[in-house]
Amino acid sequence: MTPTLADCRAWDAEDSLAFTRARFRLPEGMIYLDGNSLGALPMATAGRLADLVEREWGQGLIGSWNDAAWMAMPARVGARIAGLIGAEADEVIAADSTSVNLYKLAAAALSLRPERRVVVSEPGNFPTDLYVLQGLCAALGLELCVKAPEALENALTDEVALLVLTHVHYKSGRVHDMAGLTATAQASGALALWDLSHSAGALPVDLNGCNADFAVGCGYKYLNGGPGAPGYMMAARRHHAAMRQPLTGWIGHAAPFAFGDDYAPADGVTRLLTGTPAVIGLAALEEGLKSFEGVSMAAVREKSIRLGELFIALAREAMGEAFDLACPADAQARGSQVSLRHPHGYALVQALIEAGVVGDFRAPDIARFGFTPLYLSFADVFEAGRRLKAVMDEERWTAPRFSERRAVT
Ligand SMILES: Cc1ncc(COP(=O)(O)O)c(C=O)c1O
Numbered sequence: 465m466t467p468t469l470a471d472c473r474a475w476d477a478e479d480s481l482a483f484t485r486a487r488f489r490l491p492e493g494m495i496y497l498d499g500n501s502l503g504a505l506p507m508a509t510a511g512r513l514a515d516l517v518e519r520e521w522g523q524g525l526i527g528s529w530n531d532a533a534w535m536a537m538p539a540r541v542g543a544r545i546a547g548l549i550g551a552e553a554d555e556v557i558a559a560d561s562t563s564v565n566l567y568k569l570a571a572a573a574l575s576l577r578p579e580r581r582v583v584v585s586e587p588g589n590f591p592t593d594l595y596v597l598q599g600l601c602a603a604l605g606l607e608l609c610v611k612a613p614e615a616l617e618n619a620l621t622d623e624v625a626l627l628v629l630t631h632v633h634y635k636s637g638r639v640h641d642m643a644g645l646t647a648t649a650q651a652s653g654a655l656a657l658w659d660l661s662h663s664a665g666a667l668p669v670d671l672n673g674c675n676a677d678f679a680v681g682c683g684y685k686y687l688n689g690g691p692g693a694p695g696y697m698m699a700a701r702r703h704h705a706a707m708r709q710p711l712t713g714w715i716g717h718a719a720p721f722a723f724g725d726d727y728a729p730a731d732g733v734t735r736l737l738t739g740t741p742a743v744i745g746l747a748a749l750e751e752g753l754k755s756f757e758g759v760s761m762a763a764v765r766e767k768s769i770r771l772g773e774l775f776i777a778l779a780r781e782a783m784g785e786a787f788d789l790a791c792p793a794d795a796q797a798r799g800s801q802v803s804l805r806h807p808h809g810y811a812l813v814q815a816l817i818e819a820g821v822v823g824d825f826r827a828p829d830i831a832r833f834g835f836t837p838l839y840l841s842f843a844d845v846f847e848a849g850r851r852l853k854a855v856m857d858e859e860r861w862t863a864p865r866f867s868e869r870r871a872v873t
Contacts, residue, residue: 778849
């Protein structure tokens with residue numbers, strides 16, 4: 465039987481994560497199911513940024529590089545992220561964008577396997593991952609071999625230097641077996657690099673438990689760092705001394721303030737840095753990460769699965785024959801999102817946004833809904849299901865203005 469509003473209220477009353485809702489500012493009446501794309505604004509962020517701008521920058525000026533410990537921010541923020549992804553504090557550093565970080569880390573991994581000529585990934589990976597690997601392989605004269613998930617194991621031959629996969633798929637929400645695929649890659653002598661953009665902060669990630677070699681990820685999705693927040697890089701400690709990355713800027717130098725002519729890499733993950741830290745973005749990301757204080761990722765996962773299951777049940781009822789699940793039905797194999805296929809997916813998502821339920825559309829026909837346990841209640845999801853039913857019953861997605869908009873995307 466489909467859960468009722470009374471069921472949802474009862475679950476909210478005993479929700480061990482209910483207290484984190486007050487850590488976020490969300491527009492009244494909106495049900496935000498897009499935290500997998502851009503996380504919500506933490507309450508503390510505006511004040512922190514105002515203080516940083518007015519006091520640290522405005523008054524402290526250049527002295528704040530030391531007095532406000534701006535220079536330490538990439539490592540400090542990295543250490544917070546490490547706690548969410550199963551890494552040691554000194555194995556993670558925050559900087560740059562995920563795309564740039566992927567270039568640097570993939571190149572660093574390849575520097576450890578100079579005799580091998582192949583990089584393996586999967587088709588339909590998030591485009592930037594494939595584009596970055598295409599550019600890197602072209603620059604290094606390597607081959608990029610793109611194989612469907614079921615063919616990955618056979619593709620991991622002794623020619624392969626590196627396997628690059630996104631842990632939770634951005635469109636389907638499918639979760640890869642990180643431990644298994646890492647072990648298979650390593651058994652053939654390759655290294656494994658994971659993109660955690662849709663996993664970190666959404667489900668427990670155990671990079672060291674899986675013996676992963678490298679990882680990257682976004683700061684602006686489940687980590688709530690704000691639009692364009694810096695990303696992060698994880699390198700397992702065993703690779704620190706030997707890895708070399710190609711964007712050898714001064715902030716990754718062993719002695720940046722010696723201003724010497726010749727590059728010498730800093731110790732540890734600091735060598736993955738390139739230029740001056742983006743202090744304002746890092747401060748916003750640090751506030752986003754504080755939203756996880758006192759929160760267990762096991763509790764986040766448990767609630768995320770329950771929210772997803774609830775939405776699936778409600779959507780099945782609301783959509784009837786039009787219901788078409790585009791993500792794994794098995795909750796354990798699904799990240800913190802539900803994807804639905806609909807021939808008018810774009811128009812459907814727009815109609816829902818007009819009804820105050822914000823999800824997003826991914827071409828060609830996927831309506832995507834993210835579930836962020838830190839600021840979503842069961843009653844919110846119930847209300848989203850109610851509004852979805854109204855949109856379906858009234859066929860609002862067929863309204864001409866939505867079809868017109870679809871034509872221009
Ligand atoms: C898996 C994955 N990797 C990377 C990115 C984006 O990278 P960047 O922050 O460099 O634009 C996204 C954005 O949605 C993503 O889903």
